[in-house]
Amino acid sequence: MNKSALTLYVVDDDEALRRSMMMLLFSQNLAVQCFDSGEAFLSAIEGKEFGVVILDLRMKRMSGLEVFKQLTSKKSALVTLFMSGHGDIPSALDAIHNGAFDWIVKPDTEQLLNKLPLAMQEARERQAAYGLWQELTPRECEVANLVGLGQPNKEIARILNPPCSPRSVETHRANIFSKLHISNDNELGRWLSRHQWLTSHSS
């Protein structure tokens, strides 16, 4: 995975809207890849990309929500921004509850330009999180997940396969904290739930 490159995608079935997004983002010196359907987008991405996808909620074929669901099930690290009309706000809100980053109400270009940098920032943070996570050994990843679930050392020592002593769990835990720049269990729990997509990215 390329460490520096964030990709920006636009998925919208409206030709003119895609062109306008291209020109708009081009005018902001952002390169963008456009897709005219959710199907085309999903088949084009590997699921390993870091970046932002601007998804139209209402499309003729696969809906934006469906595309988002598939991204989530693929454990994609892409940050999702929905575009919706006023009448579709409840669905957009639902999507936010399910982990979409934010939404933009059409036709508000300024709002898009305000929210896009935040989404890009989030994408960069995900990329950084991935970098940290990769430094963990497979065993540490396993331990981190269990610690995140709130399991005590003793329990973790028992669950691990092959099992080990609570003392070595403690060593793993210290390593995890130092590698992820985290200071306690709670923080690790929050970090992991914020980066749920990570679990499939572990090597």
Added chain:
Amino acid sequence: MKTASLLQSAEINVLVLRGLVSRNDYLPYAAGRYPPIKALLAKPSDKGLIEDVNKDLAALQEKSGASVLYLLDTKGLTLASSNWSSSGSFVGQSYLKRPYFEDALGGKRGIFYGVGLTTGTPGLFIADPVIVAGRVVGVLVVKVSVDSIEKTWSKISDPTFLQDKRGIIFLSSVPEWLYKAEAPLSVEDLNWLELHSQYGEDRRYKNLDWKIKAVNQDGVFKLNTALGENRKEFLALTTNIPELGWKLTVTSNYSEIIKARTEAQAIVALIGFLVGMGVLYLRLREKRKKEQERAIAERSQREKERQLQRTARLASVGEMASTIAHELNQPLMALSNFAVATKSMHRTSSPEMLDLALEEIVEQSKRASEIVRRVRAFINPQRASYEYLNINQVITHAVEMLQAELQRTPCPINLSLIPGLAQVRGDKVLLEQVIVNLIQNAIHAQLNMVETDRRIDIATCFKDNMLELEISDNGSGISIEKIDEIFAPFFTTKPEGLGLGLNICRTIIEAHGGNISVRNKPNGGAIFTITLPLVL
């Protein structure tokens, strides 16, 4: 399309060039008829006359905006010149070898473009003979600067250039093409150029690295050439300007920068990327143009289908309003995007890019207004499409359309309709939509009530040659302060409502020559009353 813009550009440039000549070519002729000049030619060593003519020429030069005006005797020697007082004065210089002098001495107008022998700067020379008693006694010459053209051309991104009759480029927006020739020059030509030093000394007249391809019937050809680091391909058009013996070529960037031959530097790559984006964008445009054409062909077919669907469709007025909102949002978002893009690009971007963006803005506003027009046409149907309708059938059909909704939200509907035929003229689908919408509102008004308390009454009766239709419910009615604005656009009591349903209903009923109103029942609930003209 491209050809048209090339033709236009060629036309403008030819006009400018001809204008440059026609603004100045009368000067030598007019000045040549001036008595002191003839007098000076008769007495070339008269100091007083020389001074007079010098001053006259200087005054004329200043007034006309020409670079230099000067008088030659029949040996090509300058007797007087408008720049007599400057350090680079032409006075005393010999221009015997200049082609314009040879032409004028032969009795005809000489027009010549070349690099000045004295000044070293190029210009256009126009010479006319001074004739006394049928004999050429001298030659008057005006030199015109081409700075203004060079300046204009330097701002054009697509190459524009002028060639003489030998194919040598003498004026070009691409400086490195200057004084290069399209084809190798003959020995005679080279000798002539050397002798007259038209473009200065020691010119090599190297060949241009050009590949010319595919000429179409309009004279447009493809010009493939090296420009900077890359090879580029242009669409080009050459226009002859016979009275000057020149060929003007205008071009327009043809495809895309053809792959850089060597590994480009980072900055070149970046520029390439930006141009690439532009081209990608242009391609999308092209594609969309085609799609639009196809869409028009499909539209008539779709129109027929829509007529069918209108009768079969179950969509309520409310759903229609939501669809309209979505449809309108698309062009509005695109419009807003293009506008913001234009705003942020207008200082840095090329005029072509801005043109594109502005064109898009116009197009998207057209698209939005087209949607509005369609909606208006839809809810204000042509009277020609009206049919005789039995209102009782319209009502029962509307109720049938709501069966699914009534199963979800059970609600008894009591019909008390006029027995027999109550006939109106109108659009069946639209009237059904109105009734469906009113019944839906009645259902919504009673959502929070227990099932046994819910009730919708639909009644028809005759009143003053009109048909009166009442739809009432058992809900809480409409609050007094809101009852007046309930038909206004965007009035809504539902959190996600658009507030267009009742407004559209009113538009439809009024288009049918009827009326719609609302009042509250004394013991709670609302009554909507529609009146429609009866047809007997």
